[in-house]
Amino acid sequence: MGILEVKNVGKRFGGLQALGDVNLSVAENSVHAIIGPNGAGKSTLLNCLVGKLIPDTGSVMFDGQSVLGRKPFEINQMGISRVFQTPEIFGDLSVLENMMIPCFAKRDGAFTPNAFINMMKDKEIVERAEQMLEEMNMADARNDNAATMSRGNKRRLEIGMCLAQEPRLLLLDEPTAGMARADTNNTIDLLKQIKDERDITISIIEHDMHVVFSLAERITVLAQGTPLVEDTPDNIKGHPKVREAYLGETQDAA
Amino acid sequence: MEAIILQILNGLDKGSAYALIALGLTLIFGTLGVVNFAHGALFMIGAFCAVTLSRIISTSHTIIDETQTDFLGNPLKVEVPYVMDWFGEATGAAIIDWAVPLSILFAIPVMIAIGVIMERGLIKHFYKRPHADQILVTFGLAIVLQEIIKYYYGANPIPTPAPSAFVGSFDFGTMLGFEANQIIYPYWRIIYFAFAAIIIGAVFAFLQFTTFGMVVRAGMADRETVQLLGINIDRRFTLMFGIAAAVAGLAGVMYTPINSPNYHMGMDFLVLSFVVVVVGGMGSLPGAVAAGFLLGILESFASMREVLNVLPGLNQIIIYLVAIIILLTRPRGLMGRKGVMEE
Amino acid sequence: MFGLDKKDTRLLLLVAVLVALAPFILNPFPEGSGMAQFNAGYPDLMQRFVIFGIFAIGFNILFGLTGYLSFGHAAFLGVGSYAAIWMMKLLTMNVIPAVIVSVIVAGIFSLAVGWISLRRSGIYFSILTLAFAQMSYSLAYSVLTPITGGETGLQPKVNDARILDGALTDGATPKANLFGLEMGSSIEWSVGNWLFTFNAGYYVAAIVMLLAFYLSIRIFRSPFGMMLRAVKSNQQRLNYTGLNAKPYTLAAFVISGMYAGLAGGLMVAMDTQVGAERMFWTASGEVVLMSILGGVGTLIGPVLGAGAIKYMENILSKINSDILHTWFAFLPDGLEDFVVTLIYPFIGKGWHLTLGLIFMLVVIFLPGGLVEGGQRVARLFGRKKKSTDTPDGKTTPAE
Numbered sequence: 001m002g003i004l005e006v007k008n009v010g011k012r013f014g015g016l017q018a019l020g021d022v023n024l025s026v027a028e029n030s031v032h033a034i035i036g037p038n039g040a041g042k043s044t045l046l047n048c049l050v051g052k053l054i055p056d057t058g059s060v061m062f063d064g065q066s067v068l069g070r071k072p073f074e075i076n077q078m079g080i081s082r083v084f085q086t087p088e089i090f091g092d093l094s095v096l097e098n099m100m101i102p103c104f105a106k107r108d109g110a111f112t113p114n115a116f117i118n119m120m121k122d123k124e125i126v127e128r129a130e131q132m133l134e135e136m137n138m139a140d141a142r143n144d145n146a147a148t149m150s151r152g153n154k155r156r157l158e159i160g161m162c163l164a165q166e167p168r169l170l171l172l173d174e175p176t177a178g179m180a181r182a183d184t185n186n187t188i189d190l191l192k193q194i195k196d197e198r199d200i201t202i203s204i205i206e207h208d209m210h211v212v213f214s215l216a217e218r219i220t221v222l223a224q225g226t227p228l229v230e231d232t233p234d235n236i237k238g239h240p241k242v243r244e245a246y247l248g249e250t251q252d253a254a
Numbered sequence: 255m256e257a258i259i260l261q262i263l264n265g266l267d268k269g270s271a272y273a274l275i276a277l278g279l280t281l282i283f284g285t286l287g288v289v290n291f292a293h294g295a296l297f298m299i300g301a302f303c304a305v306t307l308s309r310i311i312s313t314s315h316t317i318i319d320e321t322q323t324d325f326l327g328n329p330l331k332v333e334v335p336y337v338m339d340w341f342g343e344a345t346g347a348a349i350i351d352w353a354v355p356l357s358i359l360f361a362i363p364v365m366i367a368i369g370v371i372m373e374r375g376l377i378k379h380f381y382k383r384p385h386a387d388q389i390l391v392t393f394g395l396a397i398v399l400q401e402i403i404k405y406y407y408g409a410n411p412i413p414t415p416a417p418s419a420f421v422g423s424f425d426f427g428t429m430l431g432f433e434a435n436q437i438i439y440p441y442w443r444i445i446y447f448a449f450a451a452i453i454i455g456a457v458f459a460f461l462q463f464t465t466f467g468m469v470v471r472a473g474m475a476d477r478e479t480v481q482l483l484g485i486n487i488d489r490r491f492t493l494m495f496g497i498a499a500a501v502a503g504l505a506g507v508m509y510t511p512i513n514s515p516n517y518h519m520g521m522d523f524l525v526l527s528f529v530v531v532v533v534g535g536m537g538s539l540p541g542a543v544a545a546g547f548l549l550g551i552l553e554s555f556a557s558m559r560e561v562l563n564v565l566p567g568l569n570q571i572i573i574y575l576v577a578i579i580i581l582l583t584r585p586r587g588l589m590g591r592k593g594v595m596e597e
Numbered sequence: 598m599f600g601l602d603k604k605d606t607r608l609l610l611l612v613a614v615l616v617a618l619a620p621f622i623l624n625p626f627p628e629g630s631g632m633a634q635f636n637a638g639y640p641d642l643m644q645r646f647v648i649f650g651i652f653a654i655g656f657n658i659l660f661g662l663t664g665y666l667s668f669g670h671a672a673f674l675g676v677g678s679y680a681a682i683w684m685m686k687l688l689t690m691n692v693i694p695a696v697i698v699s700v701i702v703a704g705i706f707s708l709a710v711g712w713i714s715l716r717r718s719g720i721y722f723s724i725l726t727l728a729f730a731q732m733s734y735s736l737a738y739s740v741l742t743p744i745t746g747g748e749t750g751l752q753p754k755v756n757d758a759r760i761l762d763g764a765l766t767d768g769a770t771p772k773a774n775l776f777g778l779e780m781g782s783s784i785e786w787s788v789g790n791w792l793f794t795f796n797a798g799y800y801v802a803a804i805v806m807l808l809a810f811y812l813s814i815r816i817f818r819s820p821f822g823m824m825l826r827a828v829k830s831n832q833q834r835l836n837y838t839g840l841n842a843k844p845y846t847l848a849a850f851v852i853s854g855m856y857a858g859l860a861g862g863l864m865v866a867m868d869t870q871v872g873a874e875r876m877f878w879t880a881s882g883e884v885v886l887m888s889i890l891g892g893v894g895t896l897i898g899p900v901l902g903a904g905a906i907k908y909m910e911n912i913l914s915k916i917n918s919d920i921l922h923t924w925f926a927f928l929p930d931g932l933e934d935f936v937v938t939l940i941y942p943f944i945g946k947g948w949h950l951t952l953g954l955i956f957m958l959v960v961i962f963l964p965g966g967l968v969e970g971g972q973r974v975a976r977l978f979g980r981k982k983k984s985t986d987t988p989d990g991k992t993t994p995a996e
Contacts, residue, residue, distance in 0.1 A: 076839035397953030567740030574728035
């Protein structure tokens with residue numbers, strides 16, 4: 001029994017069956033990648049996991065509890081953190097403040113109107129945030145405005161913010177999309193480090209095969225809204241069905 | 255039955271004004287993505303185009319008329335408008351009488367020019383800024399325009415009558431087979447409704463059947479793609495802004511005989527027009543028109559004595575009430591598209 | 598001090614000193630001099646400075662921090678005013694219950710309005726708040742006349758119940774007071790040609806304003822304030838960080854509504870009458886102008902903006918063409934007339950034009966308002982000073 005169990009999930013947008021009948025099991029403390037050509041339903045699946053979309057059929061269980069019908073912030077409080085395709089951070093806030101917010105969310109829950117404490121005097125939170133920045137190698141940037149950082153650093157900060165909540169499952173939506181090679185490699189190293197050092201399950205949606213094969217322990221291939229195969233990276237590499245799905249795509253595109 | 259027909263008719267003229275202003279607002283919002291709080295001011299300026307033109311053509315010089323004498327027996331000084339000199343007395347008098355309809359010709363170029371200047375000079379710098387900034391800067395512009403008009407024309411309403419041919423009322427009741435004097439309706443309001451219908455029809459036809467309109471519609475749906483096709487969408491959008499300004503202006507011109515124009519009429523209509531746009535669905539042209547008439551008629555029904563006896567004050571709040579209910583139950587309005595203005 | 602860090606304490610003390618000395622600072626010109634018309638140190642105007650300061654500080658907690666632009670805050674001010682006047686009619690002319698009840702009533706009303714309006718965001722939110730405020734205004738004018746006095750408004754009458762107050766002596770009129778200290782009473786102090794007025798009502802309102810300002814600093818620096826800024830910055834990230842944006846925004850909305858109610862209550866305490874026109878949507882627009890003009894999202898900005906607009910409204914609008922002519926009398930006649938004609942539209946009754954233009958210029962060129970303007974000027978001078986200090990022209994970034 002995995003930490004995340006997706007059973008018979010289907011989602012239809014008007015006439016388009018975005019997800020057919022998806023079954024997926026992600027084992028605890030593994031790195032599980034979901035790959036597939038454009039329009040395979042990867043993002044729809046991810047959105048069903050985090051509460052942005054509600055699937056028409058099926059169930060999604062996280063650690064034995066259903067996530068369906070819960071709001072994104074509730075699902076996050078259950079222990080699922082999400083990294084977006086374009087880094088989503090608080091651009092108007094300083095880097096340290098960015099890091100403090102998830103620390104508050106972890107400690108105080110979804111809503112705590114502590115309006116009369118000076119946030120900088122909250123030693124526990126400030127220390128935790130600074131420690132996280134330290135771990136992310138961003139301590140120097142603590143007072144910078146988050147919007148002024150490079151894309152790579154924004155990604156690093158976003159991942160750090162997710163880790164500050166000590167999630168049990170980290171979902172990454174094409175974490176290296178639109179990145180330069182150097183930034184991509186940095187991100188891969190960061191994710192490897194996270195995987196080695198923490199008790200965390202990582203689920204990653206990715207286009208870049210270099211990233212997928214550097215990280216994943218298991219891979220699910222999605223095509224036209226249904227899982228095609230699920231296997232180890234080595235077995236996926238030469239799998240005829242996968243080649244067909246991808247090559248078929250490229251031929252169409254050409 | 256008579257009362258219902260009368261209320262529908264009464265709702266039409268206000269509804270026409272709402273629909274025309276909301277149509278312009280939606281054109282601007284749909285094409286340029288700008289929330290224009292100065293649109294009410296354009297309506298007001300249109301009304302003052304009519305005031306200005308009727309003043310210009312009434313410009314007169316004084317002559318001493320020997321045939322007439324005042325009570326002291328001196329020859330009487332008479333103001334003679336220049337138009338009477340140029341076109342003869344009868345034609346001149348007719349021109350003055352028809353000042354409001356003639357103002358349409360005057361207002362179109364003026365309003366398009368104002369719209370284009372506004373777009374090029376101010377609005378275009380705000381495409382990339384947040385909607386709140388657009389609201390704020392156009393709100394400031396509305397104050398400025400309103401104060402300029404107040405400076406030149408004063409704070410009091412200026413009566414601007416309709417041509418004498420249209421003064422009076424028309425008995426709809428007898429035409430429909432009811433008793434006489436049950437449903438009477440002023441001529442000018444019929445004219446106003448017909449005029450609004452023509453303008454609305456023209457705008458839709460323009461968008462539907464011309465290449466220009468097709469490009470604009472495509473741009474409303476997906477601006478970036480249209481630009482990628484190598485079409486200079488910006489210039490068309492500028493002109494669209496001019497047209498939207500002209501629509502608001504014409505609504506104002508023709509409204510002057512119904513309500514004497516004053517400098518704050520724009521603000522008064524603006525708030526309601528925004529409500530209309532939101533009820534109709536942000537970015538939907540048919541929605542704006544339908545909601546305009548619908549709310550105008552609802553307002554007029556809510557003013558019936560029978561209704562006010564049961565629910566006093568309903569006529570004052572009906573529009574807002576409907577807006578709140580619609581926004582909460584149909585977040586996109588009556589005919590709104592998905593994803594417009596939704597963060 | 599008071600749980601603030603050094604910088605904020607300094608700011609609070611500075612504001613406190615300015616407010617305490619306002620009767621001097623705002624009256625720099627001797628009576629009877631040509632410049633005396635620029636004096637703003639009379640009770641009525643000084644009261645308005647601080648009351649609208651409170652209104653704008655509260656509005657800024659909503660708009661400045663969360664970015665939700667409400668076009669209906671005048672409704673809360675009006676509701677607060679009505680609540681206060683009813684306290685004065687029924688309970689006592691003492692301002693304390695009036696002010697407290699106005700805050701509570703405005704809070705409850707804003708909770709209801711906010712709960713519904715905050716289901717939408719962006720322009721829809723603005724329109725919803727506008728619709729609620731216009732509805733309140735229309736109702737106050739028509740149906741609710743028994744409660745609001747309709748067009749005539751409400752004033753305390755001699756024969757009101759006032760169960761806590763003793764009977765008035767014959768011929769006396771009810772006056773707002775604080776345990777016997779009448780709000781309208783003033784001490785005048787004449788020094789040479791200068792006349793300074795110290796008004797009881799002003800100082801009461803000023804103390805409330807300082808408290809309100811202090812609370813807003815605490816909110817700005819608190820985790821709650823940071824969450825509100827996070828709402829403005831990126832609501833998506835907030836939701837996916839396990840935080841529920843809705844109660845945060847609603848709390849900000851209610852707090853700002855209570856500030857508006859407080860301002861409304863104080864208005865009644867200073868000048869015991871209410872009319873529905875203070876709920877009209879242009880009044881809501883005015884507080885938006887104040888916040889933007891001063892500097893939205895900054896601590897001191899809204900206070901500055903409120904002061905600037907109320908000063909213009911009262912002083913600029915008093916200048917007439919005769920005064921202009923005396924000013925420019927040194928110019929040759931033709932030029933004098935020309936200059937006066939040029940300036941005339943912007944003063945007197947045309948002060949709204951000046952306001953609109955300044956507002957547009959601020960939105961276009963100075964989105965941070967007067968505060969940003971001040972910072973830019975300070976930086977300009979700061980850089981000049983530094984460059985003379987260090988001959989190689991190297992500058993260190995300002996803290």
